[in-house]
Structure formats: structure tokens, C-alpha cells
Amino acid sequence: MRVNSPGVRPGYCVVHICIVQDYEQEAVHVGGLDRRPFLQLHSAPMRIVTSTAAMQRLALRWRRAGTRVGFVPTMGYLHDGHLSLLSRARRLVGKRGIIVASIYVNPAQFAPTEDLSAYPRDLERDRVLCRKAGVDVLFLPSDAEMYPGRAPGGHSTHVIEEQLSQGMEGGARPTHFRGVTTVVAKLFNLVLPDVAVFGAKDWQQAAIIRRMTRDLNFPLRLVVAPTRREKDGLAMSSRNKYLSAEERPQATILWRALKLAKEVVTSSRTPNYADVLKSELAALIATQPAARLDYLEFFDGETLQPATAVTRGAHMALAVFIGRTRLIDNAVLG
Amino acid sequence: MRVNSPGVRPGYCVVHICIVQDYEQEAVHVGGLDRRPFLQLHSAPMRIVTSTAAMQRLALRWRRAGTRVGFVPTMGYLHDGHLSLLSRARRLVGKRGIIVASIYVNPAQFAPTEDLSAYPRDLERDRVLCRKAGVDVLFLPSDAEMYPGRAPGGHSTHVIEEQLSQGMEGGARPTHFRGVTTVVAKLFNLVLPDVAVFGAKDWQQAAIIRRMTRDLNFPLRLVVAPTRREKDGLAMSSRNKYLSAEERPQATILWRALKLAKEVVTSSRTPNYADVLKSELAALIATQPAARLDYLEFFDGETLQPATAVTRGAHMALAVFIGRTRLIDNAVLG
Numbered sequence: 326m327r328v329n330s331p332g333v334r335p336g337y338c339v340v341h342i343c344i345v346q347d348y349e350q351e352a353v354h355v356g357g358l359d360r361r362p363f364l365q366l367h368s369a370p371m372r373i374v375t376s377t378a379a380m381q382r383l384a385l386r387w388r389r390a391g392t393r394v395g396f397v398p399t400m401g402y403l404h405d406g407h408l409s410l411l412s413r414a415r416r417l418v419g420k421r422g423i424i425v426a427s428i429y430v431n432p433a434q435f436a437p438t439e440d441l442s443a444y445p446r447d448l449e450r451d452r453v454l455c456r457k458a459g460v461d462v463l464f465l466p467s468d469a470e471m472y473p474g475r476a477p478g479g480h481s482t483h484v485i486e487e488q489l490s491q492g493m494e495g496g497a498r499p500t501h502f503r504g505v506t507t508v509v510a511k512l513f514n515l516v517l518p519d520v521a522v523f524g525a526k527d528w529q530q531a532a533i534i535r536r537m538t539r540d541l542n543f544p545l546r547l548v549v550a551p552t553r554r555e556k557d558g559l560a561m562s563s564r565n566k567y568l569s570a571e572e573r574p575q576a577t578i579l580w581r582a583l584k585l586a587k588e589v590v591t592s593s594r595t596p597n598y599a600d601v602l603k604s605e606l607a608a609l610i611a612t613q614p615a616a617r618l619d620y621l622e623f624f625d626g627e628t629l630q631p632a633t634a635v636t637r638g639a640h641m642a643l644a645v646f647i648g649r650t651r652l653i654d655n656a657v658l659g
Numbered sequence: 660m661r662v663n664s665p666g667v668r669p670g671y672c673v674v675h676i677c678i679v680q681d682y683e684q685e686a687v688h689v690g691g692l693d694r695r696p697f698l699q700l701h702s703a704p705m706r707i708v709t710s711t712a713a714m715q716r717l718a719l720r721w722r723r724a725g726t727r728v729g730f731v732p733t734m735g736y737l738h739d740g741h742l743s744l745l746s747r748a749r750r751l752v753g754k755r756g757i758i759v760a761s762i763y764v765n766p767a768q769f770a771p772t773e774d775l776s777a778y779p780r781d782l783e784r785d786r787v788l789c790r791k792a793g794v795d796v797l798f799l800p801s802d803a804e805m806y807p808g809r810a811p812g813g814h815s816t817h818v819i820e821e822q823l824s825q826g827m828e829g830g831a832r833p834t835h836f837r838g839v840t841t842v843v844a845k846l847f848n849l850v851l852p853d854v855a856v857f858g859a860k861d862w863q864q865a866a867i868i869r870r871m872t873r874d875l876n877f878p879l880r881l882v883v884a885p886t887r888r889e890k891d892g893l894a895m896s897s898r899n900k901y902l903s904a905e906e907r908p909q910a911t912i913l914w915r916a917l918k919l920a921k922e923v924v925t926s927s928r929t930p931n932y933a934d935v936l937k938s939e940l941a942a943l944i945a946t947q948p949a950a951r952l953d954y955l956e957f958f959d960g961e962t963l964q965p966a967t968a969v970t971r972g973a974h975m976a977l978a979v980f981i982g983r984t985r986l987i988d989n990a991v992l993g
Contacts, residue, residue, distance in 0.1 A: 377876060381876065388723065480874050482875055483821065484816065484817070484818055485819060486817075487816075488815035489815065506816070511875055511876045514878060517878065537816045540814050541845055541848055542711060542715065542849050
């Protein structure tokens with residue numbers, strides 16, 4: 326079924342499957358970038374691409390046309406944090422640039438014990454949000470597209486970062502960053518962006534991707550945009566959805582620990598011993614019955630080297646289980 | 660010193676250092692691809708680029724201009740095998756395409772016990788050969804350009820292939836392919852080729868690079884060109900230079916072993932047991948006093964899975980020390 330008679334303004338809630346199919350074929354077969362007769366009915370058309378080959382073909386065409394491309398890779402279940410990355414990407418590439426958002430819950434970055442199957446998904450809502458946010462292309466690859474033949478003889482190449490990945494999230498989730506760097510390298514090669522925007526909430530991830538981009542000479546600029554927070558300070562995260570009504574207020578303990586650390590550091594005239602400060606913050610976190618501290622670290626924001634003496638400008642990150650939900654947060658101190 | 664007065668036709672043997680400097684600055688600063696006033700004096704100008712940033716800037720400009728780029732990465736000390744890769748690359752991109760050759764002896768693919776410092780080099784001769792072969796850009800990065808800050812805090816990202824890299828060269832040289840895949844990923848991102856040409860002599864390497872290209876979605880085509888041989892069958896290799904006058908005739912034993920295997924396989928009506936055939940070939944190799952077999956393997960040419968029964972179409976590879984020189988060769992049987 327193809328809806329293309331003039332005057333019809335299809336909402337993709339109704340005919341989205343057909344539209345996906347159409348866009349896909351178009352991405353593969355149409356010669357020029359602007360020949361989108363069906364989509365011209367929309368004032369802000371958004372193309373949906375599910376095949377890696379079609380995505381890369383579009384990307385090569387943009388590069389040849391000199392079109393600037395901004396890229397925001399996500400795992401979906403979008404919130405205001407993601408939307409702020411999209412608007413940052415738009416500012417970076419300008420009105421005439423192209424914004425690509427990807428939604429892909431990458432199995433390779435989840436350990437078998439983690440929440441891959443439970444990870445929240447709401448593709449319909451994500452599509453609406455992306456379109457409203459001015460996304461030009463929403464890239465929705467399947468596992469089969471991203472890792473064809475994961476059976477023996479299939480995918481066997483990985484990108485690993487061996488220094489910044491060691492501590493914190495890398496310590497708690499040993500195979501996590503290998504999955505992240507591999508999928509981001511793949512996405513960079515598929516989308517060929519001029520600029521990619523990552524969120525500061527995953528500070529270690531952003532530092533590792535920056536290092537990978539530099540070490541492997543990817544021809545793009547990496548931008549890290551600030552963490553968005555709820556009114557009570559909780560960092561926005563798709564995983565906040567897991568929190569029960571009793572847990573939700575306790576989840577602010579991550580932000581309160583960061584604020585206390587900031588206060589201590591800005592009010593001290595001498596450096597604070599990291600171990601002492603950690604104990605104080607651990608005690609604060611322990612006041613919440615549902616909270617269990619996973620790690621808390623002070624470090625240099627770029628090299629991620631742990632700091633033994635904490636001064637202004639140091640970075641702090643922590644991971645805390647609130648019930649069964651593992652949350653992370655970070656901030657620069659002072 | 661800049662030589663640019665009309666009528667002067669500088670040979671780079673005389674003023675190459677100045678020219679490198681000039682090309683380099685031009686690659687960085689000149690706006691248009693064709694504004695090469697100095698080089699227009701040559702009928703076949705060859706640009707020499709030593710900085711990674713300049714290389715990538717040129718590559719992005721070509722991509723924007725829709726110019727096809729063929730790439731032949733080498734470790735220098737060029738021989739007819741390399742030249743055949745360059746002419747294959749030229750055929751693939753056509754007269755209007757750009758050919759980039761790189762010469763970089765990559766430390767990351769040599770183990771501490773190997774021949775990194777002794778690896779033969781003759782840059783002057785390589786330049787002449789590249790220019791004669793119609794190379795448009797010769798990329799000559801230094802270690803400092805390729806691995807800035809190898810000190811702590813420096814390069815920490817690697818590309819690893821975990822399946823095809825296990826046996827043969829990967830078994831004999833455990834860190835070798837990790838160094839190869841990492842540097843080739845970097846070179847792909849710096850040169851942004853449409854097509855890259857590798858030699859069949861390093862069959863396992865070519866299979867691994869092909870797997871990496873597919874797994875990480877590099878937007879390029881990989882072509883493997885046939886092995887070039889001396890008249891007596893010895894596969895061309897920069898390392899042949901190491902052979903003494905007594906060793907040189909004995910080095911043909913690799914090719915003679917491959918020929919014997921072909922004869923056995925084509926004359927048999929039933930599959931040959933790999934172990935039996937290996938023993939026969941090992942006995943042949945042992946007839947040469949300077950020869951010591953490192954490994955000999957029968958396998959599937961694409962998956963590199965070892966074959967226990969050897970039939971037509973199987974692949975054979977071997978590594979043999981001739982004195983202190985380690986040589987490799989391979990062929991499809993039948």
C-alpha cells in the first residue's frame with residue numbers, strides 16, 4: 326500500500342509500516358537527495374532507514390553534496406536529555422545540515438546478566454519526538470543488519486579502548502565499553518557524520534569515544550552536551566522508568582551526593598583526601614534504604630586518572646543501585 | 660627555499676626536502692584541489708604528504724568533489740608486487756581517479772623480537788617508483804603522526820579481529836594482526852578510499868582486513884591482487900633482500916612445496932589427508948639445509964578454517980625460515 330495522492334497527509338501512526346518500506350526503497354534507489362515526492366507533503370519530512378546499506382548510501386551522497394551531518398546515537402526511549410542533544414546537533418550543522426538520530430539497543434554492550442530484554446522501548450513515541458525535534462533521518466537498524474551472521478563465521482571484529490575503559494563503568498561492567506566502541510565505530514562508518522553529539526551523563530563513555538575518534542582518526546568532531554536533570558536534580562535517564570513510587574524520591578541521592586561533594590570542595594582551602602570524602606558521601610547515600618553504592622570515584626575529567634586529593638575542577642562519578650535499578654551520575658566539582 | 664620560477668624543473672632528488680614542505684603546506688592551506696602552481700610544471704605531479712591532518716583534509720576534499728580514490732598501503736621498499744597493486748588500483752578508479760600509496764613501517768605489527776629496525780628502507784627509490792607508477796599522493800606519516808603520545812595517556816584504542824587471526828601468522832606472531840587491523844583502520848579513516856588494494860601474498864591479512872571492513876562497515880571496496888613471483892617462483896617480498904647468495908636458491912622451496920601440493924591434489928581422485936600431505940611437504944622442505952618449516956596449513960580460502968581433507972579449491976599457506984629470514988607464501992590448490 327502506498328499513500329501518495331495529493332491532499333493526503335498520512336500520519337505514520339496509521340500507515341507507518343508502509344512508509345518505512347517506501348523510505349527504505351527510496352533511500353536505495355532514488356538518484357537525487359531531494360527527490361522525495363511522497364515526503365514533500367510534510368513540512369518537516371523525516372526519513373526512516375532500517376538498512377545499513379541504505380544508510381551508508383545516503384551518507385556518502387550527503388558527503389559528496391557537501392551537506393553537513395550531525396549525528397546523535399541513542400538507545401531510544403527518548404527523554405529531554407536526548408532532545409537537548411538533537412537541538413545541539415542542529416545548532417552545530419545549521420538549518421541546511423542533516424540531523425541523523427539512531428535508535429539501536431546494542432546487545433554487545435549488555436552483559437548476559439543485564440537488562441537488555443527489559444530495556445524500555447517505545448518506538449512510536451520516539452518517532453513523534455524525533456520528528457518534532459527536526460530529525461531528518463531516523464536510523465533504526467535491526468540486530469541482523471548490525472551484526473549479520475553472529476553465528477560462527479560471522480562478526481569477529483571489535484574496537485577496544487584499553488586505558489580509559491578500565492575503571493568505574495568498565496570495572497563494574499567489564500565487556501560494556503568494548504560493545505560501545507565497536508557499535509559506535511560501526512555507526513560512524515554508516516552515518517559518516519561531521520559532528521556527533523554525546524551526553525555528559527555518560528562521562529566515561531564520552532571520554533572513551535573521544536579517545537577512539539582521535540586514536541582511529543575518524544574524520545569528525547565530537548561534542549559532549551550537558552546532563553539534563555529533573556526538577557529535583559535526578560539526571561534524566563531511560564532507566565528512571567524502572568523506579569517504583571517509593572524508590573523515585575530516593576534516587577535523588579546521587580545528585581545530593583554530587584552537591585555535597587561540590588560544597589565540600591568549594592568551601593575547603595586545602596585538598597580533601599579522596600578516601601575521607603568518599604566515606605562521607607557513602608554515609609549520605611546509606612541514609613536511603615533502597616540505595617546501595619556500586620562505586621564512587623574522583624578523577625581527572627579527561628584522562629580519567631583517579632585523584633587521591635580532591636580539588637576544584639576534579640570530576641566525580643558514581644553508580645548507585647536504587648532497589649534493582651542501577652543509576653549513574655557525574656559532575657565537575659567546584 | 661622555494662623553487663617556483665618558470666622554466667625550473669626541479670627533480671626531487673635535488674630539492675625534495677623543500678618540496679615536501681611545500682606540498683605539506685599546500686595540502687593544509689590551499690583551498691582548491693587543482694591549485695598546484697608549482698606542481699603544474701610536471702606532467703605527472705606527485706604530492707608528498709607527511710601529516711595525518713593534511714592527508715585527511717585532502718581526502719575529504721576528494722570525497723566532496725566526487726573523485727574516486729584508490730589506496731595501496733605499503734611498508735615501502737617497493738618491488739614489482741607493489742607496482743602491480745598500484746596499476747590495479749589505477750584500473751579500478753580510472754584516469755580521473757586519485758591513487759594514494761602509503762609507506763609506513765608500522766611498529767605496532769612487529770613484536771619486540773622481530774625485524775622492525777632492520778626492515779629494509781629506501782625512500783628515494785620508492786618515490787621514483789611511485790611517481791613512475793602514476794601515484795598522485797604518497798603518504799609518508801611518521802610514528803609521531805600515527806601514534807601521537809604513545810607515552811602513557813596516549814594511544815589506547817585498538818581494532819582486533821578474533822576469529823581469522825587465530826592460526827597461521829596469528830599463531831606464529833600473536834600481536835601482529837592487532838597491529839595490522841589498527842593501523843589499516845587508521846589509514847582508511849585518513850585516506851577515505853573508495854577502493855583499497857591488498858596483495859594475495861599476505862592471504863590471511865587480506866582475509867582479516869576484508870572481515871574488518873565488513874564488520875566495522877567501512878564504506879569501501881577491498882580488492883586482493885595476485886602474488887607476483889620471480890622467474891624461479893619465489894614470491895616477491897621486501898624481505899627477500901635479507902637472503903644471502905647461498906640462501907636465495909633455497910628460498911624457492913616454498914613455491915616448490917606449493918607446486919607439489921597442487922600436483923598431488925589435481926592428480927588425486929580422492930581427498931588427501933592433510934596430515935599425510937603435510938608430512939610429504941615437510942620432507943621436501945627439509946631437503947634444503949637452510950630451511951626450517953614454521954607452519955604449513957590447508958584451509959578454506961575465505962573462512963580460513965583448517966581442512967582435514969584436502970581437495971581442489973583448498974588453500975595452502977606456509978611460513979619457512981631460510982636461515983634467519985622468515986618467508987611466507989600461499990596458493991589455491993587445483
